[in-house]
Amino acid sequence: MKKILLIMTCLLAWGAAFAQKKGNISGKIVTETNEPLPYSLVKLVNIADTTKTMEVSANLDGLYQFVNVSEGQYLLRVKMVGYQPYNGQKFSFSGSDLQLPEIKMQSTSKQLKEVSVVGQKPFVERKADKTVLNVENNATAAGNSVLELLEKAPGVTIDRQTDQIKLNNKAGITVMVDGKTNYLSGADITTVLSNMTSDQVASIELITNPSSKYDAAGNAGIINIKLKRNKNFGTNGSAVLNTGWGGVKDGPNNLYRHSANLNLNHRTEQWNIFGNTTYNTRSGFNETLLTRTANTPSMRTTFDQSFNRKQKSPGYSAKIGADYYASKKTVLGVMVDFFNAKNEVMGLSSADVNEYQGNTHTLSYIKQNNGNNSKMQNVTANFNVKHDLPKEEANITFDVDYANYTMDRNDSFDARYLNTAQQETNSSNLRNIVDAKIDVIAAKTDFSWPFSKTLKFEAGLKSSFVNTNNDFVSEQLSNGSWADILGRSNLFIYKENINAAYSNLSKTWKKWDLQLGLRAEHTHSKGHSITSNKIVDRNYVSLFPSVFLKQELSKNHSFNYSYSRRIDRPSYQQLNPFVQYLDPYTIDSGNPYLNAQFTDNFEFAYNFKEFSLSFNYADVRGMITQVSRQNDATRQIEVQRQNFGHANLYNANLFVPLKITKQWSMQNNFSANYQKYEDGTLVGAQFQKSKVSFNFNTSQSFVFSKTFRAELSFWYDSPRIRGVEETTIAQYALNLGVQKSLMQNRIKLRLSVDDILNTNYWEGRMKYQNVDMYVTNHYVNRRASFSINYSFGNQQVKSARNRKTSLEDIKGRTGG
Template sequence: MKKVILIIAILLKVSVGFSQTNNGRVIGNTIDENKKPIEFANVLLHRVADSVFVKAAISDEKGNFEMDHLVLENYYITIKHQTFKTFKSENFSITAGNKIKSFTDITLNKNSNTIQEVVVTSGIKPFVERKLDKIIVNVENSIVATGNSVLEVLERSPGVMVNQESSINLKGKSGVVIMIDGKPTPLSGTDLMAYLKGIQANNVQTIEIISNPSAKYDAAGNAGIINIKLKKNQKIGFNGSLTLSYGQGVYAKPSASTNLNYRNKKWNFFGTYSHAEPTDFTMFYINRKFFDANHNVVSIFDQTSYIKRPIISDNSKIGADFYANEKTVVGVMLNGNWNSSNRDGNTNSIIKKPDGSVDYTTDNSVTLNEKRFNGFGNVNFKHSFNNEGKEVTADVDFGQYDSKTLQDINNSNLSSDGQTVTLNKLFTNQVGNIAVKSVKADYSHPFSKTAKLEVGLKSSLVTSDNDVKFYDVIDNENVLDSNRSNQFIYKENINAVYASFAKEFTKWDFQFGLRTEHTHTNGEQIATNEKFSRDYTNFFPNVVVNRKFSDDNSLAFSYTKRIDRPTYRQLNPFKIFVDSYTYVVGDPTLKSVITNIFEFNHTFKGKYITTLSYSKSNDAITDIFQQDDATKISFQIPANMQDFEQINLGIYVPFKIDKTVNSTLSGSVNNNKYTSPLQGSTLHNDFTSWDANLTNNIALGKGWSAELNGFYQSKSVWGLFIIKNLAQVSSGIQKVSKNKNSTFKFAISDIFLTNHIAVEVQYQNQDFFTNRTWDSRVATLSYTYRFGKNTIEKARQHKSGVEDEKRRAG
């Protein structure tokens, strides 16, 4: 909290007196083929030097648009509308002698092929938008996202299911690639969850959910890609913002963040910093049954856990872009995340006999001290050969991910009358390091306005080093347990090349792509001297065919092949104890998962979208549980299933209730089917589930607006697990000052406390139920102040070369 106060004190001293003469002006009007004015056309002004977005306007009821306060520069405009083809102007100059550029009767031709952004006349972007190839979650303008972490925003995103302790699934499938600004995070499991909890939603602009990526992307992730795009202020001159937030659930959640930027014709410097000190809790209830050889119940295990977790998180991002000339840009970017937490947990277990009487009880306390640092750097280069899109880009990426975990476990076994029977203590010290290096280059060559070839290559090298030591605490002395202590070193080198060709015709559009990846890995357990090595090559085709039947109807078909490699944590054979009766362990023999995905996509009137997809995975990875009926110990381990099939039907429907309420309904129906030999038998788990997400943006007038969002996920299946239904309703209100410099927000998440994860398993000798709740209902008040120049010149949205490595660490 002291750091939050210090940030506030420093930033409130910032005063801005920076101005620049901006006298340029662009005016014009839009009409259709019948000479009628086009209303609500999005007019975008771009700078010729780097094609970055500078300023925007929307045409009025007479088709007129206007953009003023422009610096002297070379520009071009593009005009987009959901029912018309995109228009691009010739380059023009705003000079001291010619400060006004006028466009007269720009004619837009009808075309339903491209799904443009749905114009919201109230000026409020919907929380969720559906484009042809992805779903966009507009975090920046969301009221209910204020004060939340990125992980909490993902919980409310369509098709996304979050287990806050270990995983993220998309459309009921694991194998999701998590990217930050186009750079995959090498983290996974609890490491990834801790990282995403430490990133405040105030630092996020949008979240892109891409279920069917093209050949240009890494082939990793059979469920798709979630790309979290952080804010990058690109206004002319010096400007910035300060956000202060305070949330109150069961525990307090204060945070503060700032965003600073300076830009002139040659340079753009940007930086963000945030500090948060939320305190969370997690409460578990677990009921397990244990059996004899004849499958008769011999013991019932009731366990209740409460874990309190104060977190201190600092995030920073700094960078610069140098515009050497109109065609060449060089950039550098550094990201850093420091996260520390102290988990204080207590578990009480009652072990009952089959008749319900108490056999014995246990009292288990676990304290965990974690310190993590994630650092990432990128150097990038872009050169445009002309203004038609012929360009080459290159990236060099490097990252370091360090973690240190100290854990104390104290366990007491008590007789039915409360007398201590046994007492034991365990101490663990785990140190982890992941180093990522990557180089990448891409070339784009348009043959015409309707045909383009893209080619590229990439090479990445990842080294993961995990060292864990177990100690039995005897007479207050730590005695090393060499049988359980170990060091696991894993190295992976992936080399890839791709080519993609796209061609547009009057009624048909095509895209064909092929990506080839060669993978070489080796792993070593130092204590046991066990080693393994793998070497394989895969080909990943991608096909998209789009047919325009009319102005109102188009149908697209796509096929892609994907791979889901085991995460570094899943390969790690170390035992990580949750308590004395539960641990998590990896399996270094896990195989990669190959998935084939087929999808049909129908678009009606440029905005109503229906999708039907089928996917089949070989050797799908899911977590499974195993238990020892004699010791009452259960453990979670990843395993390859033989086959996984999914059929998915999805809809996206934007609509208006009246002039002030814009709503979006998205939903899907999934049939998930697992078939695999498992634990001496054959698993058949076939289940149909559905989910729905409704968002409502309400314009109240005079700077006031509100938001009401909700989602529902029915009972679903994942491997062995049956996941019970869950839901959440969140709401908020905001006030924007007349000069647009101040914004006040108040929001409440999970109003009815319906967001929880309940899971049951009934297979072989396993019969258990678990229910997990957390600090999900939080009331948050935030204030944002913007200062400096307000002339927008948005930066190029650069993505670096690391696309898979970051998510797989841990």
């Protein structure tokens, strides 16, 4: 009997299922002008059971279709960015195929035109944990390279002598591009940033006190350059053409620069494909004037030297990537970057050598022609996965990266030695050939789990492997053939493995926010000079705690307290024990015995609405700095990086944004610094120096109409010191930019002029032990640029994820 009932029940269920008819529901989505509206999100809601809601996206022709729909009562809803949501009337579906009437979406642009207030993000924007430069749409940014943009940022200075980027007068910056650390440093990173144009950049973030989630590298903090990336549905992009001119104080005024940039993006519900390419060429000029003295018991010698270098730097870059939204919780991504730049330098240097021996004065001259041809190329690739866990805001991410950097450089030095009568007495011909290769593999995973709305835990692991090969050949022409007569050639191989783990715990109370973090990094490095058969092997573990505390006093008043420990490892080139010839009296050498420097950063900040006042103290031990050693007997200067004893750095910063009128707003930043440097054994003797300096930066924005605006900015840096180097003059510049929008903001015309007053150059002095040197440096300071930006496709904003990759502490170290 039970079997019969079971069979009858199955037959009835089968019959009911068979009787329930299913069919297809289709239709079309169009704009107000009856154009197809692709990629609209269409939902079919079952009124009886809303959990059975079906979703599809309209195709390129605006068509949609739901298949195998059961009979019942339904609602149709449509959403598209830039359009008002559509909520249809209830309708009945009998199971037979149904073609619904065409749906015409209403644009929100009309509403926006009526209620929008003309506004734009300020060029400088202060947030709780960082300072942001809003480069996109800023008039004064047009035509600038990223390096020139950084010079306008509050607290940032570009040291043209050592090719260092400093933040709050501290060196040791980690440079990131879209969350990926650039493994280059020194002259190499400045070359990359000089060939990266503002047309590629959306914003630049300055993070002075990163948490334990970030790599511990970077004494002064992190500069994260976020490139433009359109995240809208459909196909869209922008094209930018730029032309400009550069000038040097007391130098040539025919330095032209041109660039072209193309951004493309295509996004559907499951795919986001993006890419950009840039070509950039610019001419540059650099003049360095140097005066120094060398003394021996029997003779005093003074050198008056000048170095003039004119360069041309064409380069191009490309990026292509894709995100695949496999489900509502899982996203997979891949990204490939390519960069290629050439640098052609023609230089002329001269030295007046004055020798004083008793009452005798002898004058001689050295004239040198030098050339430099280099090519830099790098390729980076990233694969990443992000998966959202069942708990809200809980997720796990995984990244694996590969990077390859190559640099080929050929230097030539042809020197002529002249007597007082300008007659040639001797000559020399030298050349350097450099072949450098760097390979990096890195992987990381991050985990985030909120225990509650007020308690969150984060943890992660990372491992990176670096292999560098630097073949340096130094030769002199002798009897018609090239040979390593001076014994300076060197083959250097460096390998490094860093393994890291971190955890963060965040807790929120009614008036307090607390984050505690700890990062551990194990470093194993091995530098091997094949030529001299010298090996330096290091193996150490370092801990990097961090604490961030925020206290809400009231709606408009709050305090922030923070502490973090940071590390700066030597760059791979700095560890290379090569000796490079610069001129007959100047050489540059690497130091394989350089140690990492460690910094403890403390910061306190008071915030009142958008105003902020902060105080920062940094205790730096073993600071990596450039030191010049003078051999009085040979009168030769050797430039080398070494660990400096101890530095105490104090900084106070005041940020004051003001809204003067509806059309005029400004952001003002004031910084005061006190630096104290001490070393008991610098070049064999004690060194101590301290100084107070300050910096001022203001950015003014003027909105004349919805389509016409102007930006005026000014920055000022007072004389300052860093280690043995002292800047003896104030540096400042006034910049102006205007922007006109056409065709509903699809076309933007920008004109900008930097350093209108032609005041930005550098003068400094190094005086310690037997070194007494004055330096003046002129570089491209005045720039004028005109650009045309055309945007096409769907320009309505659609948010997308922001990701960081595992290349976050190595890229900044591949240069000198």
